[in-house]
Amino acid sequence: MRGLVVLVTLACFASAQHQALIDYLERRLLAIEDRISLWHEQTNRYATELRELKQQMVAQLENLDKEKEALRVNLDSVGTRMDRVEREMDYLETQNGAQPCVDVDDKLMEQQVTQVKEMNKAKYAKLSDCRDMISSIKAMKILKRVGGPKGMWTKDVSRGSGKVYIFNGTDEDTVYEFASVHDFTSSPGTSLAKTLKLPSAWKGMGHVIYNSHAYYVKEAGVLMVVKYDTKKGSVIDSAVFPIQDHVPVYGLTPETLVDLAVDEEGLWAIYATRQHERHISLAKMDAKTLDIEQMWDTTCPRENAEAAFVICGTLYVVYNTQQPGRSRVQCVFDVNDMVTSDDAPLVYFPKRYGAHSSLKYNPLEQLLYAWDDGYQILYKLVMKKKLEI
Incomplete structure (x- = not known):
């Protein structure tokens, strides 16, 4: 147990x-x-x-x-x-250099200048392929009235872009950007517009929109051409416009000192100087660098000129009267010497409200964008070949 x-x-x-x-x-x-x-x-x-x-x-x-x-x-x-x-x-x-001690024969100097101009013309002729010129104005359409008596409106000369820009006035810094012509026409005033504030005020009505960049002229002691990126909202470049003793380019539009223009071949500048005071001058510009490539003194008088534009290297100057009447293209200057004022047809614009403060050619549409006493107008152009003259 x-x-x-x-x-x-x-x-x-x-x-x-x-x-x-x-x-x-x-x-x-x-x-x-x-x-x-x-x-x-x-x-x-x-x-x-x-x-x-x-x-x-x-x-x-x-x-x-x-x-x-x-x-x-x-x-x-x-x-x-x-x-x-x-x-x-x-x-x-070069403008302020010392005066030479030796007198230069005027005839010899004139001969040298003439030779340089002829060489420039020959050089440019080799680069020019566009041969269209105006035959007549086919139609006119009044789209809207917005802004004051003087201003500029245009469409971006860029493939794929339908944006429209309004520059109201002659000395402002606010640009109105519309997504399309339809938005512009259907907008009460500028309510559908995007506002672009430029870093400086423009001078006159000589601006253009080219490849999404605004090119405008400002006056700051000297004339400056400013290149402004409308997408980034910043200045890309600026350059002194190399003319001395400038005068208003048009007798009837004294606010415009330099009128920038775009055609099939790029950027141009229409201007006038005191040395060639009675007539208008023309310059071809590089849109990328703002350099002046070539310059011409035309035979088109400034007196009674109200606006001008360039098509295929040909300058068309539009004239009116002191009491606004019917505008007409009365002087033509072709940098290739293929068209003269005697050969070109006398083109009359339909009678409207007053006088054009600006005319901007769009080579993609072959339309003229006109500003007439606050009205925004489109002119449809009929073209023909220069060789048919």
Whole structure:
């Protein structure tokens, strides 16, 4: 009996030890599971932080690439501006240089100038492929009346762009941009327009919109041509217009000192100087650099001229009277000598309200955008080939 008690006692003791071992193992397993769970949590957190760090590094690298490209563009722009400053300094030095000690024979000087002009004409003729000229005005459409008596409106001369721009007045800095002609005509006033604030006021009505850039003239002691990016809202470039003793280009529109124009061959400048005061002059410009490529003195008088435009390298000057009457193209100058005023047809505009303060030709549509006493008008042109003359 005593042995049975001992056996029972030993069995109970062994069972207690076994249970204690099991409890110990369970506690250890729970601790290990807690450590594994903590390790997984820390691993996930570290992986998330690494992903976020990678994304931040990628974003910073992209920003660095963008800043590098912007810096490269700025450096190129600075280089271009430095070249322009050097050219303008050279121009100013030539205008204020010392007088020669030797008298130059006037006839010899005139002969040399004539030879240079003839060489310029021959050079330009090789670059000119456009041969269209005006035959007549087919139709006229009055779209709207917005703004004051004098201003300019035009459409962006750029394929794929239908934007319309309003420059109201002769000395302002706010341009109205419409997404299309339809938005312009259906808008009460300028309510549907986007407002562009130029960094400086324009002078006159000689502006153009070409390839999403506004080219306008400002007067700051000297005449400056400014190139403004309408998409970025910033000035891309500016240059001194190299004429001395300028005078208003049109006798009936004295506010316009330089009238910029666009045709099938690019950017032009119509201007006048005191040295050639009775007549209008013409210059071909590089739209990218604003450099003057060539210049011509025309035989078209300034007196009673109200506006002008260029088509295929041919300047058409529009005349009126002091008391506004019927506008007409009365003088033509072709840089290739293919058209003369005697050969060109006398084109009359339909009688409207007063006189044109601006006429802008769109070579993509063969339309004239006219501003007449606050009315915005479109003229549809009929063209013919110069070779048919």
